[in-house]
Structure formats: C-alpha cells, structure tokens
Amino acid sequence: MVWLNVYNTNNDPKVIGGYFLKVVEIIGGTAYMIRGDFGTENVLIKDMQNWFKRHSDHDTSYLEGASTQNQRIEGWWSYLRRQHIQHWMDIFKNL
Known part of the structure; x- marks a missing residue:
C-alpha cells in the first residue's frame, strides 16, 4: 500500500487521480506496475501510469483485472x- 486517504468518496476519478499525483510527487516517481480493477475511479490512474511509463521496456505498467x-x-x-x-x-x- 502506497497511500491511505480519508474522504467522503472513493469513486471520483479526479479525487483518486489527485491522490495518485500527490504520492508520485512525494516519493519522486511511480511504481513499476500498478494493478487495478475495471472501476471508473481508476481511469485517470491508468492513463497517468501509462504516460509516466511510456518509455519503459516493460509492456504492462498498469494491469487491469476483476x-x-x-x-x-x-x-x-x-x-x-x-x-x-x-x-x-x-x-x-x-x-
């Protein structure tokens, strides 16, 4: 687990994406790979992770599953x- 935030929503992609960006800034980078489900709250994290890792040799920087x-x-x-x-x-x- 990289972060834990308390807020009144956990399914707004802008809120979850903002948490993700804050952690990327704090730790100075992103994980080698992130796993998420198909929920709409993960759309921005998936896009940002793929952008951050666009020059990586690793094909799967974001893994989606049920x-x-x-x-x-x-x-x-x-x-x-x-x-x-x-x-x-x-x-x-x-x-």
Missing part, C-alpha cells in the same frame, strides 16, 4: 472492520 482478484485488500478491509474500525470511519466521516 475486483474479485483483489483478495488481499478485501481481506484487509474485512479484518479492519472486525477490529471495530467502523467507529473511526464514522468519526472521520462526520468531521
């Missing part, structure tokens, strides 16, 4: 919810 293949992150969220993180999610939502 969200059902996000087993690890989905498992992580499930673990967090079992640890009563909903309380904190509600607090941040109401700020």
